[in-house]
Amino acid sequence: MFRKKDPEMAARIPPGQHLTRGWPVLSASPVPPFDPKTWRFRCTGLCGGADWSWDEFRGLPPVTITSDIHCVTAWSKLDNTWDGVLFSEVAKRAGVKPEATHALVKAPYDYDANLPIDALMDDDVLFAWNHDGEPLEPKHGGPLRLVVPKRYFWKSTKWAIEVEFLDHDQRGFWEVRGYHNEAFPFEEQRYSWQE
Amino acid sequence: MGADPGAVWKLVQRADELVKYAQNRDPHTAYAQARAVLDEAEALTGQLDQKAAENFKAQIATRREDIARFEAQS
Numbered sequence: 001m002f003r004k005k006d007p008e009m010a011a012r013i014p015p016g017q018h019l020t021r022g023w024p025v026l027s028a029s030p031v032p033p034f035d036p037k038t039w040r041f042r043c044t045g046l047c048g049g050a051d052w053s054w055d056e057f058r059g060l061p062p063v064t065i066t067s068d069i070h071c072v073t074a075w076s077k078l079d080n081t082w083d084g085v086l087f088s089e090v091a092k093r094a095g096v097k098p099e100a101t102h103a104l105v106k107a108p109y110d111y112d113a114n115l116p117i118d119a120l121m122d123d124d125v126l127f128a129w130n131h132d133g134e135p136l137e138p139k140h141g142g143p144l145r146l147v148v149p150k151r152y153f154w155k156s157t158k159w160a161i162e163v164e165f166l167d168h169d170q171r172g173f174w175e176v177r178g179y180h181n182e183a184f185p186f187e188e189q190r191y192s193w194q195e
Numbered sequence: 196m197g198a199d200p201g202a203v204w205k206l207v208q209r210a211d212e213l214v215k216y217a218q219n220r221d222p223h224t225a226y227a228q229a230r231a232v233l234d235e236a237e238a239l240t241g242q243l244d245q246k247a248a249e250n251f252k253a254q255i256a257t258r259r260e261d262i263a264r265f266e267a268q269s
Contacts, residue, residue, distance in 0.1 A: 026215040028261065030222070030269050073212065109268060139218065178207070178254055191204075 048095025067149035083130035198242030
């Protein structure tokens, strides 16, 4: 529950949000199947290209990052510890080209979310395979999801399997359905009409 | 005339939430409820000006396509 007497914690809750201790499950699509033998992660578009198996992806240099989640449906969940690999590391290994300004991070069932490269290169943005020390559950995006703490959580693509690097912005799944292109929680950028 | 575009958007959002939480429930029931809410939203677009109505109708049509696709995959 929201602890009004803790000003430090209250400052971490964006306007219009309430704190949850659970982790609500939201997903437009069904949970896609995962087979570590056939799973691939690809980088496409303005980069040299990359195509990793599950074992190869898990062999990338790991990091551990603790951050907060803010869902556009108005719940926030604090102090999540993620293990994974930095987006910047993936981009570097994929040979992202200087002309790339944006990227779409994609999942099965035609889901994607768009962000500027500069936002994705932040040192708190990662592809996570663990949450609080345990493998990420399929219902929460396992085996691998993007985590972008500074944006509403729909930008943190579940079941991530591809990054497409672009030289322009291209709205993703929810962004073409009336949700905000930037999605900063502390500015309460929820809907496209606010743009 | 005189309908509130915000009221239409609230119904569209309600349909979105039904879809997003569908995997926690019986998905087919949730999708049916989302379709009914979209029908309600579309009925309200008749009270909006033409541009707003067309915009909402396009958003509603996209969501109906999404639901059909997700339902086939469930």
